[in-house]
Amino acid sequence: MIGWFRQLRRAGILGMNERNARFIMLHNQRRNYPLVDDKLITKKRAQEAGIHVPALYGVVEIEHQIRDLPTMLGAREDFVIKPAHGSGGNGIMVITDRQRDNFRLANGVLVGIEEVGHHISNILSGMHSLGGQPDQAMIEQRVLFDPLFEHVSYNGVPDIRTVVFKGVPVMAMVRLPTRRSGGKANLHQGALGVGLDMGTGLTTTAVLKERFVDEHPDTGNPIAGLQIPEWDKLLELAARCYHLADLGYLGVDVVLDRHEGPMVLELNARPGLSIQLANRRSLLKRLEQVEALDEIPADPRARVAITKELFARNNPPTPQAVPP
């Protein structure tokens, strides 16, 4: 047992206690949490800063407004309803299509407007929010995800999680929904985590529920070696998010839209630790490298340069292709 402790320590794996005590509590001011926990605020601030986010169609704040839903939706064919204070991708309803008064969900099921209204009502009552407090429902643009991931994801929207420490992107992974995760891009629920080469934006190793894998469990396609388009732009976007909430230890979730490129979906003040499994790399060592820097430049581009200089070479070996 002690031996395992030492090995983890030597491997530089960041544990939950250490993450909380040394990074979150030290670098994330409590009063800044609402800026990321409330996605409406995040979106507004991002728009002001010129950071690309999915467009906001409308906000439902009180039960009464649900009646006006048809007016609010107008003739929109596709949209996403999500709680402003949601966590872990819960409570998100994706409408992909519309047939007059019926809406098609991401899994193909048709639902009526009452069902949509009930979902919003649930959101308002706080069912999906942190701590169960009353919430608001956001209706926003549906991201048409880049065909890049078409062969390695099952339903849902794959996103790219980047951990940004003091404004410097330190580690990133792609989160691919699986059948098991029910289309959600959440590793705890069974989504696939794929490590990224910080220098090139190429996918490397992958993890599924703590186990290392090389192929997508549903589609069977190999995961390694995919190139994230506009990688430098994505890193810069992540680095710029540091200024949105002044959180030293931040998770930035970015989606790639087919037409509009990388967009920031949400920020996270307590990004998880599985990114280490996806990358098979120590987060702690990278964080310490950034901690050791004398000065962090104010220019996001200069910070991306630091990322490339420090972490580009530190990559896991590309997995061997498994012979058929």
Add this chain to the structure above:
Amino acid sequence: MNKLHLRLLAVILLLIGGGATWYKMTALGLPITADSTTQIWTVEARISFQADGGPSQVNFNIPHNPPGFNVLSEDYVSGQYGLARDRDGDNRVAMWTARRASGNQALYYRIQLADDRDSDIDLNSPAPAYPEVPDYPEPFGSAARALLSDVREESADIASFTRRLLLRYNADDPGENVQVLRSGVEGSTAHVNNLIDILAGARIPARAVQILILRDRMRRASLDTFLEVHNGSEWIPLNPVTAERGYPSNVLVWKRGAEQPLTVSGGSGADIEFAAARTIREMVSVAEQRAAQRGASMLMDFSLFSLPVQAQNTYRLLLLVPIGALMMVILRNVVGIATFGTFMPILIALAFRETELAWGIFLFTTVVAFGLAIRFYLENLKLLLVPRLAAVLIVVVLLMAVFSILSHKLGLERGLSIALFPMVILAMTIERMSLVWEEHGAGQAIRQGLGSLVVAILAYLVMFQPQVGHMVFVFPELLLVVLAVVLLLGRYTGYRLMELWRFRHLIMDRKGQ
């Protein structure tokens, strides 16, 4: 600096908590184990005499720091008499005085004593002068000198000398010398005085000690005599007949010196009778009384024992909650078990106390399982959050009632204790579990549910160890130690045990490379 601050705080808390506990343990004699009892002797002396009608004064020696005992309380039943107490050398004396008294008089003195083998034996009074060798009459003189020189051959120091002397003096077939020495001496007191006289021939300081041999429910007992010799540094008690050293546990030293313990002026026919009874009492209450007697009662006055019994029982339970909280901190932050709600398992563990473990687990799982089934049904009705929670709560209460009735009908009285489950907590647990079930899958929900149950069981097992309950109740300052540990764990940045499992592939991966 932050870390130093925390450590200093923890050390201070540890010192205060540990120090107070240690003081109460050693100085006040509070017991460390739950069921320690001690025997308490209640000894009563009844003084009776016939008063002349004029002023009368009664002087009566009472025990002073009796070795082997702790004095818990003393009572005097004095009637019309005024009472004063005074020291008289190694003894204490109670003086009753009345201006006019006639007829039969009765005075009582009662003392409560707790067994205390390690009480400081007060035998260090100033060393007496060496007695002069007495002018023995003959043939006593030559017999005594012969005996003394015989005994001197066989002994090393004053204690062994006296022992040999006593053995020779009390031997079954005494020699000629001893027969001479013993002749004409009757009664234990006279023998002791005789022995003191003989010991003076060897210039050994000796004195008679009047003792009471305690027997349960004895009545009309009288004092006996022991012998003490001084070896230059302390008085050594010896049984004048068996020559055994030290006072047995049932011997109460009443008075040092051979003089009558009772003198009455203005009266006649004075008599003392002793009675004694033994009771068994809890160490805790004895310690409490002792602390009051010693004037160190501050700590005890502000202890939980000063509360009414009802409140005491509440605190016996409440003080266990911090122990449960400590368990939670360890199991969640060091082991890393996921549970529903931070402190829910502790409340469940508290409920387990009433239901007992096996029944508790059964009842808990049953209620949660039924509740979950109902909750899934309610999901179809698309209710809003608060009404849905209320509905689950109502169903939980109904379930509990039905369960109680059913188990009562079946004659399983244990089933009634389900009423002690925290129903609001159960309702919240069911709601949270159903959400986790829906959002993270059945596996996750059952895992967290089992985690909560395991934590509750472990917390129960630790919290309701009789020893643990006793310690926190008798030494509540131990909670400062618990607080210190919790504060220190608050900065624990090491891995959780579960993380070893979570990241196991990374370790194996490294090994493989």
